Amino acid sequence: MASKNKLAFLTQQAPASYVAGLGRGASGFTTRSDIGPAREGPSAEVIAEAQAKRGEEVEPDPESYQDPDNEMGLFAGTVYEADDEEADKIYDSVDAKMDERRKARREAREAAERERYLAERPKLQTQFADLKRGLSVVTDAEWENLPECASCRSRSGEMVNSLDARQQELGGFETPADNSGALTNLVEIGQARDNLLSLKLDQISDSVAGSSSTIDPKGYLTDLNSVHIKTEAEIGDIKRARMLFDSLVKSNPKHAPGWIAAACVEEHAGRMVAARKIIKMGCEKCPTNEDIWLEAARLHNNDDAKVILANAVLHVAQSVKIWLTAANLEHELKAKKRVLRKALEHIPNSVTLWKQTISLETSPTDARILLARAVEVLPHSIELWLALARLETPENARKVLNKARKAVPTSHEIWIAAARLVEQGAMTDDENAPKTQETREKELGIVDMTIQKGVEDLRKHQVVLNRDQWLSEAEKCEADGAVRTSEAIVKATVAMDVEEEDRESTWVGDMESALSRNKIATARAILAYALRVFPDKRGLWRRAADLEKVHGTRESLEAILTEAVKNCPQSEALWLMSAKEKWMAEDIEGARSVLEAAFDANPESEQIWLAAFKFEGQNGKWAVARQLLERARSVANTERIWMKSAVFERQQGNLQAALQTVDAALAKFPQFAKLHMIKGQVLTDLRDISGARAAYAVGVKTCPKVPTLWILASRLEEVDNKAIKARALLEKARLINPKDDILWSEAVGVEERNTGMQQAKTVMARGLQECPSSGLLWRARNRLGDALKKSSDDPLVVCTVGRLFWTEGKVEKARVWFQRSVARNGDIGDCWAWWYKFEVEQGTKEHQTIVADSCNAAEPRHGPVWQSVRKAMPNMSKSTVDILELVAKTIQ
Known part of the structure; x- marks a missing residue:
């Protein structure tokens, strides 16, 4: 059998509705293969029909929505000429004429629609228009006889003994109710309303018969005032919650939270009677749950709550909450005590009940008796032991704490309380004679022994507090005034759990942390312990001195510095601090003796030699100062000592001696720029301009990177x-x-x-x-x-801003900017001088004192005007405050 030709359809005629490529969406465009035979494609109707068969939406023609006034397409490229404009004007005039002809018809139609709308929906004022017009015929007498609305409202519930003219005419209290002639008796209406209210109250009373609820008139009125109109959403939520909890309590009647929630829903809905009824049923179903009894007491008034809680203790006599709530319901102190003591009969091991009972006692003796009984019943309660110890005499308190320590050997609070008791006894003088300092220190030593023994005893009983916990207890003792106990805790525990190589950094961190919380005694104790371990650490002694300088006394600071220089004799800074403190305390001989001891310990120290020279110079001992410099040149032999020697001779007026000194110094230190400067200045003072020029030339050649040398040479x-x-x-x-x-x-x-x-x-x-x-x-x-934009950190710029505000009369702003300038760099003396000058003219004496003290503490050494005044010979012995006053008068 011959096979069928698969390509035979190519020679057949296409169906009438066939569109090539339409099935795969290839329609509506032309390809190169379509150009040739130039046959016509499918029409728009055919394409639309095919798309409709496939269920596709037909895209609208974009030309169908084109604005006719917006010429596009065929006329898109034409030019708008004068003829076109004339034609548009003609069309516009025709449109205006036609609109004018339609205007009258349109307005008539709109007026008819408006009248029809007002007739269907009249306004309020139109409804009473006839009544308003009727007011025009009301006489003056009728107008005056109209009653006031306020008087009618205020007399609605009053009894009157007279009738007005209208009532006499109509008879009694009857007034015409409508046009039919029927009369309404207002008295009968009021009586009916009262009877209805009484009936409702009786019904409510009957509905809760058998319960302990009663009607409280005041509470009833309060409930009426607090009625909240709920929205439909809230009502719906309440209904759903009511159905849910109703199902819950029926399915599981022994579930107390369900009864409580159901009662709360009714309370939220404002149905207090229903809420009390539900909670009553809950108490019957769950009599051993304390929460449901407490909720029942909350939902009732005070008297009913007492009855409810009396029933509750019959079922849950071991509930502390119920007894405390029952005691709080009592208003008399005697009744509260009776309830709490009854509670202690049922729950004698409740610390809360004992504390509440004891707190009601006004007599210390009665409270002591109760506490003695409490610690017998509850020997493991630390709070009760400590409370009893506080009420006892010192001797009895010691016995109480000994008993407490045996009863609760794992309590660190008892050991701390014992140490505080010892400290209190040591600080209290005897009645007959005051204690000596030696006796007091001996008794205070027992505090350290008590804490140390307590830490060891706690460790034996496997009670180990970490170091942070002990330090926290130390801070609590300091806050309560037990400073020696705080020190004892630190001494006994600060070294716990610290690696040997981390001890110094750890203790410094602990000290700074305590200072941040303003616990000065704890920080001092930590630092003292660290100094006992590291007595040769200069940094620790500096921290201790700074701590005493800020938070201690001058005596404590001097004691710290004395110990510091004894343990760190090679520390120049500590020697100088010690000497300065004595000098500021006006102890001249003491400062001199400190410096002499510093010489012995540090014979080659440049700072100590210069400090001694400055000290003698400021005290006017010029010969001694010169001798010190001569000895220093031979012993220390540093460039600064030679420079100070030359400056000193120049300030004394010995220019030749100054020149010889500086020449000798330059032979030893030719690279020291200040020596070249001094030589040039000395030669200038001697009127030797050529020599000074040569000195500066050598200086800038030797030290070309020092700008001051170039500036001095230029000024010369x-x-x-x-x-x-x-x-x-x-x-x-x-x-x-x-x-x-x-x-x-x-x-x-x-x-x-x-x-x-x-x-x-x-x-x-x-x-x-x-x-x-x-x-x-x-x-x-x-x-x-x-x-300010380019160099906001420059103190001179900030100071200049303060001066600008000063000239503008803005005193407070000027003071703020002056303060900022010295905060940027306290070493610029000119800024201090400008601030001081401002306070002299605009501030008070207190402001001037603050600036002077701050400047004295900062000890500025630089500034264009400050240096010139400071280095002048007459001012060599003047203090920083004196220089501040001189510079303030000099600057302009």
């Missing part, structure tokens, strides 16, 4: 009227020291003094380009806004 040329050479020196200095704002500031000053402001501004601009963040240059340019 200015003094010699050689501004060009001064300018050249500064330019050379800037090449060697780029981006140095001090050199640029000096260059600006040279131009101001010699050429004028215009050239100075040019140099200033160049300097700001090279040093954009220089507060010194910005401040000199008087652009404080830019200065």
